[in-house]
Amino acid sequence: MRKTRRxxxxxxxxxxxxxxxxxxVPMTAWAAEPEKEELKLGFIKLTDMxxxxxAYEKGFFEDEGLYVTLEAQANWKVLLDRVIDGELDGAHMLxxxxxxxxxxxxTKAEIITAFTMDLNGNAITMSNAIWEQMKPxxxxxxxxxxxxxxxxxxKPVIEQLNASGKSFNLGMVFPVSTHNYELxxxxxxxxxxxxxxxxxxxxxxxxxxxxxxxxxxxxxxxxSTMEAGTIHGYSVGEPWNQQAVFKGIGVPVxxxxxxxxxxxxxxxxxxxxxxxxxxxxxxRLVKALIRAGKWLDEDNNANRQEAVEILxxxxxxxxxxxxxxxxxxxxxxxxxxxxxxxxxxxxxxxYHATYPYYSDAIWYLTQMRRWGQIAEAKPDSWYLETAKQVxxxxxxxxxxxxxxxxxxxSAGDFPAADEDxxxxxxxxxxxxxxxxxxxxxxxxxxxxxxxKGGTTL
Numbered sequence: 428m429r430k431t432r433r434x435x436x437x438x439x440x441x442x443x444x445x446x447x448x449x450x451x452v453p454m455t456a457w458a459a460e461p462e463k464e465e466l467k468l469g470f471i472k473l474t475d476m477x478x479x480x481x482a483y484e485k486g487f488f489e490d491e492g493l494y495v496t497l498e499a500q501a502n503w504k505v506l507l508d509r510v511i512d513g514e515l516d517g518a519h520m521l522x523x524x525x526x527x528x529x530x531x532x533x534t535k536a537e538i539i540t541a542f543t544m545d546l547n548g549n550a551i552t553m554s555n556a557i558w559e560q561m562k563p564x565x566x567x568x569x570x571x572x573x574x575x576x577x578x579x580x581x582k583p584v585i586e587q588l589n590a591s592g593k594s595f596n597l598g599m600v601f602p603v604s605t606h607n608y609e610l611x612x613x614x615x616x617x618x619x620x621x622x623x624x625x626x627x628x629x630x631x632x633x634x635x636x637x638x639x640x641x642x643x644x645x646x647x648x649x650x651s652t653m654e655a656g657t658i659h660g661y662s663v664g665e666p667w668n669q670q671a672v673f674k675g676i677g678v679p680v681x682x683x684x685x686x687x688x689x690x691x692x693x694x695x696x697x698x699x700x701x702x703x704x705x706x707x708x709x710x711r712l713v714k715a716l717i718r719a720g721k722w723l724d725e726d727n728n729a730n731r732q733e734a735v736e737i738l739x740x741x742x743x744x745x746x747x748x749x750x751x752x753x754x755x756x757x758x759x760x761x762x763x764x765x766x767x768x769x770x771x772x773x774x775x776x777x778y779h780a781t782y783p784y785y786s787d788a789i790w791y792l793t794q795m796r797r798w799g800q801i802a803e804a805k806p807d808s809w810y811l812e813t814a815k816q817v818x819x820x821x822x823x824x825x826x827x828x829x830x831x832x833x834x835x836x837s838a839g840d841f842p843a844a845d846e847d848x849x850x851x852x853x854x855x856x857x858x859x860x861x862x863x864x865x866x867x868x869x870x871x872x873x874x875x876x877x878x879k880g881g882t883t884l
Contacts, residue, residue: 461492461708469500469509469518472744473646473664474751475545475693476519477734478775480743481719491711499742502645503601504534510698511536516705517712519544520696523603523791525817530792532603532626532800537699541822542713543781544693544720546774549606549683550668550759551613553581553660554653558678560584571765575685575857578617585619585638598644598652598661602633605692607641608794609683610662614639615876616686616858624799625884633798635884653677664692665773666746669753672760679761684771687862688855689778691787702822713826717781718835724776731756779841783823785848786864788814793867797877804881810867820848 466488470476479497482488488495500506500518507524509515511534525538553561564580566573585595599607602624611621622637624630634640644652649661654676661667662683671677683690695716702709722730735755739748753760759769774780789810795801830836852863860873871879878884 459707461711462705463516463708464492465494465496466516466708466712467496467498467514469498469506469515471503471506471519471646472499472746473519473548473693474666474738474744474755474773475548475664476743477723477738477755477773478544478695478716478719479519480737481722481734482715484737485719485722487715487718488712491715493708493711493715497742503604507534507536507538510538510696510701513698513701516701516708517695517697520694521601521604522691522694522787523605523608523795524601525694525696526788526791526813527603527795527800529817530795530801530813532795533631537816538696539699539702539817539819540694540696540783541702541709541819541826542695542716543691543783543787544695544716544775546689546691546778546780547682547684547771548692548754548773549609549662549664550679551610551660551662551681551683552649552653552668552671552677552679554656554677555675557581557584557659558680560587561680572761574681574761574767576680577857578614578619580617581614582617582619589638595639596658597639597641598649598658598663599641600646600663601643602631602800603791603795605683605690606662606664607633608791608798609686609690610641611794611798613681613686613857615874618876620876621798623878623884625802626800627802628884635799650674650676665754666744666750669750669760670746672753672763673747673750675763679759681857682759682769682772684769686857687790688853689771689774689780690790691780691784694783702819706822709822710826710829713823714830717776717823717826717830720776720781721836721840724774724780728757728770781823782842782846783818783820784850784864785811785814785818785820786850786862788818789849789864789867790862793862793871796867797871797874797879799878799884803883804868807865807867814848818848820846 506518510518525540528536528538561580588595614621620638622633623635624633646663649663649667650670668679735748735752738744754772757770760766792810827841849864854861
């Protein structure tokens with residue numbers, strides 16, 4: 428068995444004694460040791476927790492002198508609370524969670540991230556009954572639906588339900604989740620109002636003026652909740668969209684890659700206080716996670732099948748390997764027998780996926796403003812300043828430099844040194860509206876549905 432660094436040091440201390448060991452090992456080497464070796468990290472049972480599982484299974488954490496316990500959490504709120512309380516050293520988080528906590532929407536806390544865990548990875552699924560009503564409104568090519576399917580096809584279905592006095596109900600995983608914002612984005616692009624929040628008035632339902640009612644449902648419960656008829660559809664990460672296909676209860680209608688290309692999905696979050704108390708430990712965690720992201724994407728996803736087998740274990744995602752493989756290996760099944768190539772459904776390293784871009788944080792802030800979670804107008808400078816409080820590329824770059832020095836990665840694997848943290852403007856969206864992180868207010872002005880300028884509720 429490979430001896431870990433900790434085991435080796437213990438052996439040396441026992442055999443030589445501390446004073447003799449100090450003569451052999453420079454003080455600088457001791458100073459660089461992690462402040463905390465034993466760590467407990469949280470996650471939710473979704474395939475995009477993969478970097479944590481791979482860093483553990485491939486020994487990347489131990490290579491950094493870290494001895495990690497991975498622990499599944501009941502839901503996103505419990506996970507966040509446990510990071511804030513110090514019960515968890517860090518966790519797989521929704522990209523919006525550190526941002527929402529920092530601005531005080533929901534739980535107020537200082538949470539930072541120096542690592543983006545993945546891009547994309549979600550879809551929107553409708554029940555069979557809703558899909559059958561949508562389908563006549565969807566353009567067909569060679570007998571199959573033309574993708575991406577827009578919410579225009581859903582609008583008459585909702586109008587008919589509302590006319591009969593019934594509400595249209597959709598599930599999403601958390602108020603500051605990507606799933607909430609991409610579902611709202613998709614609906615609004617089709618002329619369907621997803622509702623506003625009004626925290627200043629004590630209304631955090633997100634259903635003011637809504638034509639479609641969105642509410643929170645934990646990811647593993649999405650399929651069963653839809654099957655029971657409580658919700659008509661949902662937005663969630665994998666494997667819970669493919670689970671609906673395998674169970675024959677629903678049809679994914681659009682992958683989030685088609686809503687807004689390469690959207691940051693999850694991050695690795697820690698409390699600011701923890702990061703300040705454990706800078707070397709934090710850097711080493713990021714190093715291990717970067718290596719895991721690279722392993723997941725390298726050689727054109729050659730390692731994905733092995734990753735699927737790991738993730739299918741009950742201690743990780745605990746879903747059937749065939750279900751997980753449907754998205755993790757570069758394909759995605761919409762209707763039964765309609766499996767399509769979607770090589771970037773899950774991205775863990777390509778396109779500098781792991782780098783904590785300020786523009787990713789700014790996009791989430793624009794959506795919080797658009798739907799009322801940020802109640803009042805903010806200047807462009809506020810968006811960037813807030814992003815810099817949460818996203819920490821400085822820590823990421825320290826980890827990257829160490830990996831380059833270790834000979835494990837090269838400089839070409841990372842963004843250029845003069846990168847300003849803002850990705851190039853993106854026009855590859857389902858509504859064709861261009862996002863430029865340098866101009867958040869101008870971006871908001873382009874939407875027909877949503878708050879902008881000085882508008883308040």
